[in-house]
Amino acid sequence: MAWFRRSKQNIDPSSGKKEVPDGSWIKCNGCNEMFHRNQIEAALYTCPKCNYHFRVDSKTYLGFLLDPKSFREYDKKLRATDPLGFVDSKAYKDRIDSMIEKTGLYDAIRCGVGKIDGMTVSIGAMDFAFIGGSMGSVVGEKIARAVDRAIKRKCPLILVSSSGGARMMEGALSLMQMAKTAAKLVQLAEKKLPYISIMLDPTTGGVTASFAMLGDVNIAEPKALIGFAGPRVIKQTIGKDLPEGFQQAEFLLEKGFVDMVVHRKDMRETVLRLLRFFQN
Amino acid sequence: MAKTILEFEKPIIELEKKIEEMRSMSSDLDISNEIEALERRVNDLRKSIFSGLSRWQRVQLARHPDRPLTMDYLEMMETDFIELHGDRHFGDDHAIVGGFGQLDGKTIMFIGHQKGRDTKSNLYRNFGMANPEGYRKALRLMKMAEKFDKPVITLIDTPGAYPGIGAEERGQAESIARNLFEMCRLRVPIIVTIIGEGASGGALGIGIGDRILMMENTWYSVIAPESCSSILWRSWEYKEQAAEALKLTGEDLLELGVIDRIIEEPRGGAHRNPAEAAFILKNTLLEELEDLLKSTPDKRVKDRIKKFSSIGYYEE
Incomplete structure (x- = not known):
């Protein structure tokens, strides 16, 4: 046995922080083994041993799916205003500014x-x-425009979701983005253009209950948390522990809400095969 | 007379009681002048209290235990409602009711959330929190309405879709998403009215339409103020602030372009005069319906998609 392996579970599993940490040595959140960054990167930010899928940013994920240097970004600088004048512990305006700066x-x-x-x-x-x-x-608007681009170019639409749901700080306007994305997908469907929805960890709330569940084909990454209500809310409501694997990708496959659970390493190939079937 | 009295309703109700008492004595004494003066006072008081309601007070009115519920309106609007049950896949959800009825001789498919009045009926109705089979029953009925070219009217009154194990197993998210999609392209007119609480995806699941109306003392938002408080303030104590921040009243949402019209309620709120509230609702629905029926199915669907596609605020 490797001398550095932990015998016990982490005292405080950092459930909220699933991004790949800095530094050359990375500990897997799934099996707690240490790996060199190169190993993790080569496996598309999955664990070479336990297949744990690290959370990655949109740029990295698009890199997994698309031909090198083929991506052209649109509406990059579309940004939120603060229509409600929303203030909680922090003003929404400031929250947006600091997020833009940070990310x-x-x-x-x-x-x-x-x-x-x-x-x-x-x-x-x-x-x-x-x-x-x-x-x-x-x-909502960026997805609407992505649908418009698909219609204009007569090409398929792919949306990769990873979201806690509708944004509270825009109140009912956020709720209406569920309606907006669904309405745009009706237009896409009228043109008989395919839509593939890929769900990553986590995909919950208003995103799941709108465009993420509306794919012609729904694909999930292994063990991704996918659901409507968050597990904490459900646990609070029913006052019982939740069954093992509840709301994980494999659970949704079993219950019939995703077409397949696909390892990140096979995602591009799977999407490609599907697109060929749609197109031929 | 209301059975439950909210804190801010108290001064009005006390004055009303006093007037009632004086009336019963007035057979012996001539105090009609005094009564008239008191009536003016109670009117002014009602006006000043109801014109200055906070958003949280609106939420309280929307949840008032004596407020008319979906089935009450269907009865008071004399719709001759015949309830149809079940989603044909799993079961019948008691938190959403649906069926044929009529308004002014026109056949309508009515669908609405149904809360209970007491503990027993609330347990039966799951407090108006629907499961996937509720949304799927609603969709089945809407598709039938489309088949027979009958307009759809939905009444919204829910604290949210039910967060339970079974709901997730049976695809709560998928059932709501499917309804949004199908309602966007339904070829018959759809009128949506918030009659009480309009919480989140649970409300929106039967909330896509050509016209979105809100009764005066209702709320509609992405989350209930209490839940918003617990997430953003990490305590349940900030529900008043959360209600303010969420801008969840009819006036707010009319201004933001989320809804089309506010339906006036009788003085003091729908619970003080349910029959009048139902009368106003019925007339408003008929007015909107007449307008929508002038359009064609293609145009309605196109307009509906455009309506929802253009909601939102952003900067380039």
């Missing part, structure tokens, strides 16, 4: 056009790091 992103989704094995796709990928990947007006 270098303007909101929780990156959208554009790229190629998969030469096939053009309109694509968007979410950033959980930006206010929990929450959907407000900007995410």
